[in-house]
Amino acid sequence: MLVLSRRANQSIVIGNDVVVTVLEVRGDHVRLGIQAPRTVSVHREEVYAEIQRENRTAAAVTGDVVGSLPRPPR
Amino acid sequence: VLVRSERLGDLAVDDDKVLTFPEGLVGFPGDTRFVMIEIADDDAYRWLQSVDDPTLSFLTVIPWHFFPDYEPEIDALTQQELGLKVVTDAIVLCIVTIREGTPVPVTANLLGPLVVNTVSRVGRQIVLADSGYPARAGLVGA
Numbered sequence: 001m002l003v004l005s006r007r008a009n010q011s012i013v014i015g016n017d018v019v020v021t022v023l024e025v026r027g028d029h030v031r032l033g034i035q036a037p038r039t040v041s042v043h044r045e046e047v048y049a050e051i052q053r054e055n056r057t058a059a060a061v062t063g064d065v066v067g068s069l070p071r072p073p074r
Numbered sequence: 075v076l077v078r079s080e081r082l083g084d085l086a087v088d089d090d091k092v093l094t095f096p097e098g099l100v101g102f103p104g105d106t107r108f109v110m111i112e113i114a115d116d117d118a119y120r121w122l123q124s125v126d127d128p129t130l131s132f133l134t135v136i137p138w139h140f141f142p143d144y145e146p147e148i149d150a151l152t153q154q155e156l157g158l159k160v161v162t163d164a165i166v167l168c169i170v171t172i173r174e175g176t177p178v179p180v181t182a183n184l185l186g187p188l189v190v191n192t193v194s195r196v197g198r199q200i201v202l203a204d205s206g207y208p209a210r211a212g213l214v215g216a
Contacts, residue, residue, distance in 0.1 A: 021177035033204035038151050043201050050209045051201060052101035058103070058132050058171045058183075065172055070166060070180055070215030072118050 078128040133166035178212035
C-alpha cells in the first residue's frame with residue numbers, strides 16, 4: 001500500500017479526476033472531501049464490506065432452502 | 075444459452091433473458107452475467123444464477139412482499155447506467171441470506187438491493203448508504 005503524509009487542506013489526486021482532500025484532523029477523527037466524477041461510486045468501506053459479507057454468506061447457502069422459506073403475509 | 079447450475083441443474087435460457095451486471099455484484103466483480111429463475115408457485119422469491127459460474131447462485135426476494143413501505147432511492151447515476159427511463163421498467167430484488175440456528179434465520183439485504191432494467195436487461199447492486207435500511211432485515215412469515 002502506498003502511504004502518503006498529508007496535512008489539513010492538502011490533497012491527493014487519484015487518476016485524472018479523483019481528488020481527496022483532508023479537510024480537518026481532530027484527534028483520531030479525519031474529515032475528507034472527495035471530488036470525483038459522477039460515474040465513480042464512493043462509499044464508506046464498512047458499508048461496502050457489510051454488503052460484501054452478506055453477498056458472500058448468501059452465495060454459500062446450500063441445500064434445499066426453498067421449501068422452508070417464510071411466506072409473505074397477505 | 076445453456077446455463078449450468080449446481081443448484082438448479084442445466085437450464086436452457088433464451089439469450090435475451092440474460093441479465094448483465096457490468097460491475098458484477100459487490101464482492102463478485104468478475105461475474106457479470108446472470109439469469110433470473112422463477113420458483114414454481116412462488117411470487118416472492120427468485121433465483122439469480124450466474125451464467126458463467128455454475129456454483130454461484132443467489133436466492134433473492136422481491137422486497138415489497140415483506141416490506142411494503144420499502145423505498146429504495148435509485149439515484150440519477152444508477153438510472154443513467156441502467157438506461158432507466160421510467161421506474162416501472164425496473165425490478166428490485168434483495169439478496170436473501172440464511173443463517174441456520176439463529177433467531178431470525180432468513181434475512182434480506184435492504185441496504186444493497188439489486189436494480190434491474192427489464193428492458194435493457196442491465197442491472198446493478200446499489201448501495202443505499204445513509205438510508206438506514208439494514209443489510210439483514212428479518213423475513214418473518216405469515
